[in-house]
Each structure stands twice: as C-alpha cells, then as structure tokens.
Amino acid sequence: xxxxxxxxxxxxxxxxxxxxxxxxxxxxxxxxxxxxxxxxxxxxxxxxxxxxxxxxxxxxxxxxxxxxxxxxxxxxxxxxxxxxxxxxxxxxxxxxxxxxxxxxxxxxxxxxxxxxxxxxxxxxxxxxxxxxxxxxxxxxxxxxxxxxxxxxxxxxxxxxxxxxxxxxxxxxxxxxxxxxxxxxxxxxxxxxxxxxxxxxxxxxxxxxxxxxxxxxxxxxxxxxxxxxxxxxxxxxxxxxxxxxxxxxxxxxxxxxxxxxxxxxxxxxxxxxxxxxxxxxxxxxxxxxxxxxxxxxxxxxxxxxxxxxxxxxxxxxxxxxxxxxxxxxxxxxxxxxxxxxxxxxxxxxxxxxxxxxxxxxxxxxxxxxxxxxxxxxxxxxxxxxxxxxxxxxxxxxxxxxxxxxxxxxxxxxxxxxxxxxxxxxxxxxxxxx
Numbered sequence: 001x002x003x004x005x006x007x008x009x010x011x012x013x014x015x016x017x018x019x020x021x022x023x024x025x026x027x028x029x030x031x032x033x034x035x036x037x038x039x040x041x042x043x044x045x046x047x048x049x050x051x052x053x054x055x056x057x058x059x060x061x062x063x064x065x066x067x068x069x070x071x072x073x074x075x076x077x078x079x080x081x082x083x084x085x086x087x088x089x090x091x092x093x094x095x096x097x098x099x100x101x102x103x104x105x106x107x108x109x110x111x112x113x114x115x116x117x118x119x120x121x122x123x124x125x126x127x128x129x130x131x132x133x134x135x136x137x138x139x140x141x142x143x144x145x146x147x148x149x150x151x152x153x154x155x156x157x158x159x160x161x162x163x164x165x166x167x168x169x170x171x172x173x174x175x176x177x178x179x180x181x182x183x184x185x186x187x188x189x190x191x192x193x194x195x196x197x198x199x200x201x202x203x204x205x206x207x208x209x210x211x212x213x214x215x216x217x218x219x220x221x222x223x224x225x226x227x228x229x230x231x232x233x234x235x236x237x238x239x240x241x242x243x244x245x246x247x248x249x250x251x252x253x254x255x256x257x258x259x260x261x262x263x264x265x266x267x268x269x270x271x272x273x274x275x276x277x278x279x280x281x282x283x284x285x286x287x288x289x290x291x292x293x294x295x296x297x298x299x300x301x302x303x304x305x306x307x308x309x310x311x312x313x314x315x316x317x318x319x320x321x322x323x324x325x326x327x328x329x330x331x332x333x334x335x336x337x338x339x340x341x342x343x344x345x346x347x348x349x350x351x352x353x354x355x356x357x358x359x360x361x362x363x364x365x366x367x368x369x370x371x372x373x374x375x376x377x378x379x380x381x382x383x384x385x386x387x388x389x390x391x392x393x394x395x396x397x398x399x400x401x402x403x404x405x406x407x408x409x410x411x412x413x414x415x416x417x418x419x420x421x422x423x424x425x426x427x428x429x430x431x432x
Contacts, residue, residue, distance in 0.1 A: 004152050005409075011150040012142070019142045020125075022052065024117040026099075026134040027127035033077070033100035033168040042077040042164045045099045049137070049162060050080050056144045058082040058160070065172035076172045077164030081184060084144055085157035091189040092157040093399075097137035098166030098195065104128040136194035137162055159185060166195075169215065169386040190399035196420045204407045206400055209419035211318075212350035212390035214359050218246055218367060221341035222378035229336040239342050240328060242376050247344045249370045251320040257348070259320075259366045265354040266318065273316075316419070318354065322346045345385075356387045392419075 012019075031045035032038040046062065053060045065076040077100070104114035110126075112118040117127040129135065140160060147154050165171045177185070196207040220239040227236065251257050326343040329335045350359060364382055371380045393400075395417045407415040 004150075007150045008146055008152055011146045015142070015146060015149070019138070020117075020119075022138055022141070023125070023130060023135055024127075026138060027117045027129050028115055030104075030115050031100045031129075031164065032103050033165050035103060036071070036074060039074055039077070042100050043075075045134075046077050046080055046164050049099050050082075052138070052141055053080070053082045053160070056084075056141050057148060058084045058144065058158075063176060065176060068171060079164075079173065079176055080160070080162040082160040082162075083158070084160070085154055087157060090156050092159060092187050094159040094161060094185055094188045094191045095140055096191065096193050096195070097140070097160075097162050098133045098164065098170075099137060099162050100164045100167050101129040101132070101134070102167050131197075133166070133195040139194065159188060161185075170388070171386070190397075192399075192403075196418075199416065199418060203413055204411050204415040205418040206395070206403050206407065206415045207420045208395040208400065208417055209352075209392040210390060211419070212354070212356065212388050213347055214350060214356055214363070214387040215347040215385040216345070216363060216367075217381075217383050217385055218243065218344040218346070219341065219381040219383075220246070220344075220371075220376075220378050221381075222376075223338070223340040226340050227338040229338050232338060236338065237376050237378055238338050239378050240325075240339055242371065242374055242378050242380075243325065243342045243344050245374060246367060246370050246380075247322050247346065250322070250346060250366075255319060257318065257320045259362050261362050262318065262348075262354075262359065265358055265362075266351060267353040269316065316351060318351050319349045320346060321349075350390050352390055352392055354390065356389055360384055360387075 026045065026048065029041055029045045029048060030038055031042040033042050050060050050062055060080065060082045062078040063081055064078045068074040068076050080099070104110065106113060108114075112126050114128040117125060117130060119125050125135070140158070144154065144158075161177075163170060163173050165173065193207065193210075196205065198205050220243045222239045223232075223236055249258060257263065323345040325345070327339045327341050329337055329339070348359060348363070350356065367382045368380065400417075404415055
C-alpha cells in the first residue's frame with residue numbers, strides 16, 4: 001500500500017468517533033418527506049448537511065425548488081449542491097444522495113428507537129437513515145475531511161447533489177437536473193450514486209442498472225358520505241369491495257403480473273446476461289434474513305436474483321406491488337363503516353425496454369376493463385402519481401473499473417456487479 005493511502009486510512013481510523021457522532025446527529029433529525037408535519041425537519045436536515053459540508057471546505061449552495069405539486073401549502077426542501085475542487089487536470093465526479101428518510105416508529109418492529117443511533121456489540125449501527133441514505137451521504141464528507149487532515153491531495157473534483165424528496169418521488173429534481181445539466185453539472189465525467197445495497201454481508205456490490213417505477217392511484221367512489229353497514233350493508237354497492245377486486249386482479253400469488261402485453265415490453269434475456277448471475281455471492285438465506293421469513297416466491301438463487309424483491313430491489317424482470325388504501329378504516333379495533341371513497345395505490349417496477357408511456361397505456365386499459373366487469377354503479381378514476389425510467393450502464397466503463405479496484409483494495413475481494421430497484425434516472429442522465 002502506498003504511503004498516501006496508508007496515511008489516509010490511519011486518518012479515517014483516528015476520526016472514527018467524530019464520524020459516528022456526525023451520523024448520530026443526522027439520524028436524530030426525523031426528516032420524513034412523506035409526512036407534512038415533518039417538513040420542517042426535512043429543512044432542518046438540509047441546513048445541517050449544508051453546514052457540515054461548509055465545515056469540510058466545500059462550496060455550498062441551497063437551491064430552492066418552490067411549492068410542492070398538489071400540496072401548495074408546502075415548500076419543497078432545497079437541493080443541496082456543493083463543489084470540492086476545481087482542478088482542470090482532474091476528472092470531475094458528480095455525486096448524488098438524499099437526506100430525507102422513510103417514516104419509522106418503534107411499534108413498526110424496530111428493536112431500538114429509530115431516530116436514535118444505536119451500535120450493537122458487533123459494531124453494527126441502527127437508526128433510520130444510517131443506511132438509506134444519511135450514512136452514505138455523510139461518507140463523502142468523511143472522505144473529504146480525512147484527506148484534508150492527512151494533507152493528501154483529493155484525487156478528483158467533486159460536484160455533490162443531495163436532495164430532500166427522494167422518498168416521495170424526487171419531486172422537483174427532474175426539472176432541476178435538466179436546467180443545470182449544462183450549468184452546474186457541466187464538465188461531469190461520471191456520476192456516483194451513494195444509495196445502493198449489498199446482496200449479503202460478504203461482498204461489496206457495484207450497481208450498473210436501476211429499475212424504473214410507475215406509481216398509480218385507483219380511486220373508487222359511490223355514496224355521498226360514509227355509511228353504517230348495519231343500516232346500508234347489502235343495499236348499496238360498496239367502493240371498498242370494488243377496489244379490492246380490482247387490486248386483486250393486478251398480480252397473482254406468485255408475483256406474476258396479470259396485465260396483458262406488459263411482459264412483451266421487456267427486453268429478451270441473453271445468454272451472456274444469464275451467465276453473469278452464476279458468480280454472484282448470494283444465497284436464499286440472505287433473502288430469508290432480509291424478509292424475516294421464508295415466504296420467497298422462488299426457491300433458487302438465479303430466479304430470485306432475476307426477480308428479487310428483498311429490500312425493495314429487483315433485477316431483471318418487472319414487478320407489481322400493492323402499497324396501501326386511503327379512506328379505509330385501519331386503526332385497532334372494530335368500526336362498521338362503509339367508506340364512501342377509497343384510493344388504492346400500487347406501483348410497477350420497470351426494466352429495459354419498458355417505456356413509461358406504454359406501461360401507462362396498458363395499466364389504464366386493464367384497470368378500466370376489470371372495473372367494467374364488476375358491473376358496479378360506482379365511479380372509477382385511475383391515474384399516474386409519478387414515474388421514472390429504468391437505467392443501465394456499461395459495467396466495463398473506466399469508472400466501474402476504478403470503483404472495482406478501490407472496493408477490492410479495501411475489502412480484499414472483487415465486488416459483484418448488480419442491478420438495483422431504486423430510481424435515480426434524473427441525476428444519472430447528466431453523465432451521457
């Protein structure tokens with residue numbers, strides 16, 4: 001190992017406690033973008049991140065995106081952009097991450113308080129955002145700080161882009177990236193996303209493909225107001241009954257999507273691609289551990305990797321998931337209400353070569369046909385909430401070669417090349 005690298009790793013070890021404390025402060029901020037009442041905390045997390053970036057010497061800007069679509073009483077949190085280095089002789093890497101998180105409550109199944117960083121006897125850290133995505137975002141700050149304190153020249157120029165709405169569909173980010181593609185992001189040589197996963201605990205992974213996501217709402221309404229089932233049960237056509245039947249028609253027990261023509265949009269699987277799965281470090285026990293059960297669709301690794309639904313990730317084939325119902329009674333106990341209007345939510349994770357508009361057309365047609373089969377007098381509305389296209393890169397590109405060498409140097413093993421299920425096409429598109 002060269003002397004600069006040795007000094008760098010020594011500095012990382014020396015700064016481990018401040019690095020963990022930085023993460024602890026970040027985890028403590030409940031920056032939940034999907035909850036209106038937590039929007040001030042999302043802004044608080046953005047301010048914290050901007051301050052920490054400035055402290056390590058980055059040039060920081062907060063780019064405000066205006067009001068949130070369909071929720072005009074809410075401001076979108078800023079995109080935090082930061083520059084570190086302006087050396088024209090070096091390559092420029094654009095880095096993406098997000099500082100918002102998913103909701104979390106201890107009663108959801110957490111063994112520890114979700115917004116308090118906990119560390120077990122093996123050094124594992126638990127806390128909402130410690131993995132997705134506050135920990136990885138702060139990792140970039142830690143790398144900069146370790147270089148500075150070790151007096152080692154940073155090897156590249158960094159353009160950092162951290163958003164606060166990723167867990168709510170990245171609202172506002174598409175427009176921001178398009179507007180800044182030839183401005184702030186001009187000169188970008190490659191993009192690095194710090195928001196992906198390992199398949200297990202043995203080998204690091206480099207992501208070369210990301211699935212898209214089309215997210216839909218199905219609204220069924222009928223009565224003018226909620227009704228009492230003891231009075232009106234059996235005398236009115238109930239929206240909830242219709243909705244359950246429509247949602248149940250979308251996908252079967254084994255995960256097969258029932259929408260005609262959808263699988264025809266998927267690119268054929270090549271022999272070369274099939275061969276890439278054979279060397280992946282992954283077992284069914286990895287999946288069972290993530291699920292907390294043995295309720296996997298497939299019983300072997302190859303099929304599971306091509307259609308994997310652990311940790312919201314999937315590889316080669318599309319999937320359809322039903323996420324929730326608005327308007328339905330969901331609190332503990334019994335309530336005999338007939339809801340007047342219910343809204344079901346589902347998404348389709350898309351893969352090459354599925355075009356979002358083609359998927360929408362098939363979905364709308366199928367949902368309307370299934371509702372028509374019911375012969376219901378209720379009213380149906382089906383709509384797209386948001387969508388993002390899939391992305392695939394060339395894993396033999398120089399940036400993947402560099403990342404592979406770095407991962408092997410640190411972990412002592414070559415990383416696996418994988419695909420993921422998240423959606424970051426906005427920021428990725430600037431790399432060309």
